[in-house]
Amino acid sequence: HGTSTINEQGHLEIGGCDTVELKEQYGTPLYIMDEQLIRQRCRDYMDAFRATGMEFQVAYASKAFCTMAMCRIVEEEGLSLDVVSEGELHTALQAGFPSARIHFHGNNKTPDELEMALDAEIGCFVVDNFIEMQMLDAIAAEKGLKPGILLRVTPGVEAHTHEFISTGQEDSKFGFDIGNGTAEEAVKLAHKLAHVELLGLHSHIGSQIFEVDGFQVAAQRVADFARQLQQEIGVIFKVINLGGGFGIRYTEEDSPLDTAEYVHAIADAVKQQFAGLEGQLPQIWIEPGRSIVGDAGTTLYTIGTSKDIPNVRKYVAIDGGMTDNPRPALYDAVYEAVLANRADDEATELVSVAGKCCESGDMLIWDIELAEPIAGDLLAVSCTGAYNYSMASNYNRIRRPAVVLVHDGESDLIVERESFEDITRNDVVPARLRSSVS
Ligand code: LLP
Numbered sequence: 001h002g003t004s005t006i007n008e009q010g011h012l013e014i015g016g017c018d019t020v021e022l023k024e025q026y027g028t029p030l031y032i033m034d035e036q037l038i039r040q041r042c043r044d045y046m047d048a049f050r051a052t053g054m055e056f057q058v059a060y061a062s063k064a065f066c067t068m069a070m071c072r073i074v075e076e077e078g079l080s081l082d083v084v085s086e087g088e089l090h091t092a093l094q095a096g097f098p099s100a101r102i103h104f105h106g107n108n109k110t111p112d113e114l115e116m117a118l119d120a121e122i123g124c125f126v127v128d129n130f131i132e133m134q135m136l137d138a139i140a141a142e143k144g145l146k147p148g149i150l151l152r153v154t155p156g157v158e159a160h161t162h163e164f165i166s167t168g169q170e171d172s173k174f175g176f177d178i179g180n181g182t183a184e185e186a187v188k189l190a191h192k193l194a195h196v197e198l199l200g201l202h203s204h205i206g207s208q209i210f211e212v213d214g215f216q217v218a219a220q221r222v223a224d225f226a227r228q229l230q231q232e233i234g235v236i237f238k239v240i241n242l243g244g245g246f247g248i249r250y251t252e253e254d255s256p257l258d259t260a261e262y263v264h265a266i267a268d269a270v271k272q273q274f275a276g277l278e279g280q281l282p283q284i285w286i287e288p289g290r291s292i293v294g295d296a297g298t299t300l301y302t303i304g305t306s307k308d309i310p311n312v313r314k315y316v317a318i319d320g321g322m323t324d325n326p327r328p329a330l331y332d333a334v335y336e337a338v339l340a341n342r343a344d345d346e347a348t349e350l351v352s353v354a355g356k357c358c359e360s361g362d363m364l365i366w367d368i369e370l371a372e373p374i375a376g377d378l379l380a381v382s383c384t385g386a387y388n389y390s391m392a393s394n395y396n397r398i399r400r401p402a403v404v405l406v407h408d409g410e411s412d413l414i415v416e417r418e419s420f421e422d423i424t425r426n427d428v429v430p431a432r433l434r435s436s437v438s
Contacts, residue, residue, distance in 0.1 A: 003015050003016070003034055003036050003037060004034070004298070004382075006343040006344055010341075010342055010343055010344040010345070011340060011341055011343060012338060012340040012341075012343040012380050014032050014034055014298055014406050015032075015034045015035060015036060015406030015407050015408065015409070015411075016406070016407075016408050016409030016410070017032075017406040017409060017410070017411050019032070019298075019300055019340040019341075019378060019380060020340065020341050020378065022300065022404060022406075022411060023300060023302070023340075023378055025411070026402050026404055026411075026413065026417070027402070027417065028300050028301050028302045028319055028320070028378070028401075029299055029300065029301050029302075029318070029319055029320035029324050029401040030299070030300040030401055030402055030403075030404060031297060031298075031299055031300075031324070031384065031385075031388065031389050031401055031402070031403040031404070031415075032297065032298045032299070032300060032403075032404055032406055032411075033065075033070075033293070033296055033297050033385060033403060033404070033405050033406065033414070034296040034297075034298075034406055034407075035073065035296075035405050035406065035407035036407055036408075037295065037296040038070075038073055038292060038293055038296045038385075039073065039077060041259075041288075041291060041292045041293070041296070042058075042060070042073075042074065042077035042078075042079055042292060043077065044258075044259040044260070045058045045079075045259055045263065045286070045288060045292075046058060046077065046078060046079070047260075048259050048260040048262075048263035048264065049263055049267075049284070051260070051264075052263065052264065052267040052284075054267055054270075054271075054281065054283065054284055055283040055284075056283055056284050056285065056286075057079075057080045057101075057283065057285040057286075058079045058080065058285070058286055058287075058288065059079060059080035059081055059082040059101075059103050059241075059285060059286070059287045060074045060079045060080070060081055060082065060287075060288065060289065060292050061082045061244045061287045061288060061289030061290075061292075062074075062081055062082060062083055062084075062088050062091070062092065062289070063082075063084055063088065063289055063387075063390060064289030064290050064292065064293050064294070064385075064386040064387055064390060065289075065293045065297070065385055065386055065387075065388075065389055065390050066083075066088050066091050066092075066390055067091065067389075067403065067414055067415050068091055068094055068095035068414075069095075069405060069412075069414035069415075070293070070414075071091060071092050071095035071096075071097045072095055072096075072097075074097075074292075075095070075096075075097050075098065075101075079101075080101040080102070080103060080123065080285075081097055081101060081102050081103070082102075082103045082105055082244075082287045082289075083102060083103070083104055083105065084104075084105045084106045085106065085113065086110075086112065086113045086116055089102065089104065089113070089116060089117055089120070089122070090116075093120055099120045099121050099122045099123070100121070100122070100123045101123055102117075102120070102122040102123055103122070103123055103124050103125075103126060103150075103285075103287075104117045104122055104124070104125045104126065105126045105128075105152075106126075106128065107128045107129065107173055107174050107175075108128075108132075109125075109128075109132055111135060111139065114132075114135060114136055114139050115139055118136075118139060118140060118143055118145055118147060119143075121145070121147075122147070123148060124147065124148040124149060124150055124199055125147055125148070125149045125150075125196075126149070126150045126151075126152050126202045126241070127149045127150065127151050127152065127186075127190070127196075128152050128174060128175055129175075129176070130186065130189065133149070133186070133189060133190060133193065133196065134193075136149070136195075136196060137193040137194070137195045137196050138195075140195040140196060141194070141195040145195070146194075146195050146196065146197050147195075147196060147197065148196075148197045148199045149190060149196045149197065149198055149199060150199055150200050150201060150202040150239060150241055151175075151176055151183065151186050151187060151190060151198070151200075151201055151202065152174060152175035152176065152201075152202045152203065152204070153175050153176050153177070153178050153183040153186075153201050153202065153203050153222060153225065154170040154172050154174060154175040154176065154177050154178065154179075154183075154203065155170075155178050155203050155205070155217075155218045155221040155222050155225075156169060156170050156177075156178065156179050156221065157170075157203075157205045157214055157217050157218040157221065158170065158172075158205060158206055158214075159205040159206040159209045159211075159214030159215070159218075159245065160206055160208075160209070161208055161209065161210050161247065161254075162210055162211060163211075163214075164205065164206075164209075164211070164213060164214030164217065166217060167179075174204070175202075175203070178221060178222075178225050183201075183225065184225075184229065187229050187233075187235060188233065191233065191235050198235065198237075199237070199238050199239045200226070200237040200238050200239030200240055200241065200282060200283075201222050201225070201226055201237060201239070201240055201241070202240075202241040202242075202243065202285075203218050203222050203241070203242060203243055204242075204243025204244060204245065204287070205218045205243060205245060206245050207244065207245045207290065208245070208247045208248070208290065209245045209246060209247050210247045210254070210255055210256050210257065211257075212257065212261060212262055212265035212266075215242060215245075215262060215265060215266050215269070216265050216266070216269045218242060219240070219242055219265075219266050219269035219270050219273075220269050220272070220273060222240055222242070223240060223269065223270045223272075223273035223274065223282075224273055226240060226273075226282065227273055227274065227277070227280075230280065236280065237282050238282055238283060239282055239283050239284075239285055240270055240282045240283070240284055240285070241284075241285035241286065241287065242266055242284065242285070242286050243286065243287050244286065244287040244288045244289050244290070244291075245288075245290075246259070246262050246288050246290070246291040247290075247291070248290055248291050248294040248295050248383065248386075249295065249383070250294075250333065250334060250335060250336070250383045251334050251335070251336050256291075259291070263286075266284060266286070267284060270282065270284055289386060289387075290386040290387065292386075293385035293386050294383055294385045294386035295382070295383050295385065296385045297383065297384045297385020297386065297388065297389075298380050298381065298382050298383075298384060298385075299320065299324060299325060299380070299381045299384040299388065299401075300340060300378055300379070300380050301318035301319055301320050301378070301379045301380075301381070302318065302319045302376065302377075302378060302379075303316055303317070303318055303373050303374065303375055303376065303377045303378070303379055304317050304318065304319060304356075304375055305317045305375065306351075306373075306374075306375075313351075313352055314349070314350070314351045314352070315351070315352055315353075315354045316351045316352070316353055316354065316370070316373050317353075317354045317355070317356060318353060318354070318355065318356070318364065318379055319356060320355060320356065320364075320398075320401065321354070321355015321356050321357050321362045321364055322355050322357050322359075322361070322362040322364075322393075322395065323355070323357060323392060323393050323394065323395050323396065323398040323400070324388060324389070324392050324400070324401050325364060325381070325384055325388045325392075326391050326392075326393065327387060327388065327391070328363060328364055328365070329361050329362060329363070334365070335364065335365055335381050335382065335383065335384070336368070336381070336382050336383070337353065337365060337368060337370070337379050337380060337381040337382065338370070338379075338380055338382075339370055339371050339373055339377050339378065339379060339380075340378040340379065340380035341377055341378045342371055342377065343380075345371035345372075346371060347369035347370050347371050348369065348371065348372060349369065349370055349371070349372045349373070350367060350368070350369055351367075351368060351369075351370055351373065352365065352366050352367055352368070353365040353368060353379065356396075356398070357395055357396050357398070358396055364381065365381070389401075389403055389415070394418075394423065397423050399417060399418035399419070399420070399422065399423060400415075400417070400418045401417055402415055402416055402417035403415035
């Protein structure tokens with residue numbers, strides 16, 4: 001993946017950095033992010049859109065991996081940023097991300113979150129339901145503001161890796177349904193409210209999608225709906241946002257398309273709906289998360305104990321697990337890995353990689369061939385850049401790992417490893433429970 005190679009000592013090298021040296025410097029578990037690859041993914045989207053000739057925004061969905069350094073990279077590459085909570089918004093603002101390029105998502109934004117985002121004068125709110133719309137209008141009125149909004153609509157398309165399901169209606173906690181008239185009602189309300197500016201429509205159909213057809217159908221339905229309402233009530237939609245979900249290759253079985261293929265399919269579908277209405281062609285926005293950072297991330301672990309059950313299975317345990325990567329336990333996600341300190345050695349032994357948490361479900365990889373791993377070997381698991389650090393937990397009071405950014409043979413720490421102090425930072429012991437020994 002990316003800029004990784006094997007050097008003369010047989011060590012895995014990422015972004016020109018020897019992973020054995022990274023272990024010595026930073027310890028394990030360690031998230032390693034390849035800066036050049038992140039930037040390349042950003043540029044692939046920007047270049048593909050420029051080639052369509054349409055106006056566009058690419059907003060990085062920060063839920064995939066949100067740190068201040070990541071916000072800086074995304075900002076430098078000219079992308080916008082999608083945030084879903086006050087914590088992600090806070091991170092972006094702390095990083096100096098231009099607020100006009102921040103989009104706020106979520107199906108239950110709290111009054112505090114709306115206020116914080118209004119005060120920051122972010123670029124737009126993706127409004128999810130009527131209660132939120134009324135609340136935003138009221139708070140904006142008090143502050144004398146008129147924020148831009150998109151309405152999240154559910155077009156009745158649910159896409160998974162290789163297929164999509166098309167229904168008239170969708171059973172989802174998100175957004176306004178097009179099929180049953182709710183979306184139309186929402187557009188009419190937004191059009192009427194004095195303290196929000198209706199910029200356009202938003203839809204998101206799923207994640208880790210390999211085909212273009214789901215995006216095409218969603219684009220057609222949303223664009224068709226936009227065009228109809230434009231004719232009916234004269235509302236002009238400047239923006240159609242088609243969300244994220246572009247797939248990546250975790251293993252050889254995965255077959256994502258090139259970025260440009262997704263982008264052109266979406267652009268063409270929207271253009272078709274607006275054929276003959278050139279002046280009204282909306283901008284297209286998208287929100288990729290996984291496909292910007294997923295394959296740029298590698299997690300480095302140290303192998304510890306093992307347990308060989310003759311004729312059954314050999315378990316090999318690493319110094320992390322579901323706390324730094326909950327995806328195998330949550331979604332049966334499959335990952336590939338190599339021994340980073342002996343990357344040239346032939347993989348001859350079938351083992352299963354276990355985490356260190358106190359439950360049987362904490363398995364990182366079932367049945368993988370590795371080069372007879374022993375205690376002290378380093379295991380590098382690839383494609384862990386998305387939804388790993390961002391979904392990490394302190395279960396078993398395990399400290400979250402550090403994150404380093406590698407580029408041109410240099411490494412920069414971008415998230416410190418949690419300390420023991422961090423672990424007990426928010427604990428409070430009531431006076432009556434305090435012992436004389438502290
Ligand atoms: N926009 C919206 C409104 C979303 O809900 C999401 C993801 C994205 C954009 C970005 O989707 P992406 O390009 O990353 O697929 N934790 C799960 C993935 C959850 C995705 C949630 N929404 C996982 O680890 O697979």
